[in-house]
C-alpha cells in the first residue's frame with residue numbers, strides 16, 4: 312500500500328483557508344483519493360480540548376511558552392493518533408494549519424526564540440514534515456477586515472495589527488527558506504483563481 316500525502320494550509324487570519332480547504336478536499340475526492348481533513352490546534356478529542364483552552368478569551372494571562380507547549384501537545388496527539396495512522400493506510404491528510412503556524416504566531420507574533428521552537432519541532436516531529444504546505448497570503452488589512460465581519464473574536468484574534476504583520480512576515484520568510492515544501496499562494500484574488508493556482512501544486516504531488 313502506498314503511503315498517503317500530507318498537505319497543510321496556513322496563513323494569517325482571514326486568508327480564506329476554510330473555503331480553499333473545502334475545494335482541495337473535494338478536488339482530491341474527485342480523483343478517488345481518500346481524504347482525512349483535520350485542523351490545528353485540535354483535530355483529536357484531546358486536541359480540541361486543548362484548542363478551547365488556547366482560544367478562550369478568559370485565558371488572556373496565558374504565558375507565551377505555555378501557549379507554545381500547548382500547540383505542540385495538541386500537535387503530538389494529532390500526529391501520533393490521527394495523521395500517521397491515516398498516512399499509513401494510504402489516505403491523504405489535509406490539515407488546516409501545522410507547525411509553520413507555531414513559528415509564525417509564537418515565533419513571529421509572540422517573539423519567542425525561533426531556535427527554541429525548532430528544538431520542539433525536532434522533539435515532537437523528528438524528520439516528519441508535510442509533503443506540501445500552502446501558505447495563503449493576504450495583506451493584514453484584508454485579513455483583519457474579514458475577521459471583523461465574523462461574530463466574536465478568539466484570544467489570538469484579539470491581538471493588535473503589529474502582531475499579525477510579524478506573523479505574516481515569518482510565513483513569507485519560511486516560504487523562501489523552504490521553497491520545495493512551502494508554496495506562497497496570492498490569496499487576494501477570486502476563490503476560483505486561488506483554487507486553480509493550488510491545483511497546479513496538488514497535481515504534481
Ligand code: TMP
Pocket residue numbers: 324351352382407408409410411412413414416417467468
Ligand atoms: P484558526 O483560526 O485557523 O482556526 O487557528 C486558531 C488560531 O491558533 C489562529 O489564531 C492561529 C493560532 N495558532 C498558533 O498561534 N500557533 C499554532 O501553532 C497553530 C497551529 C495555530
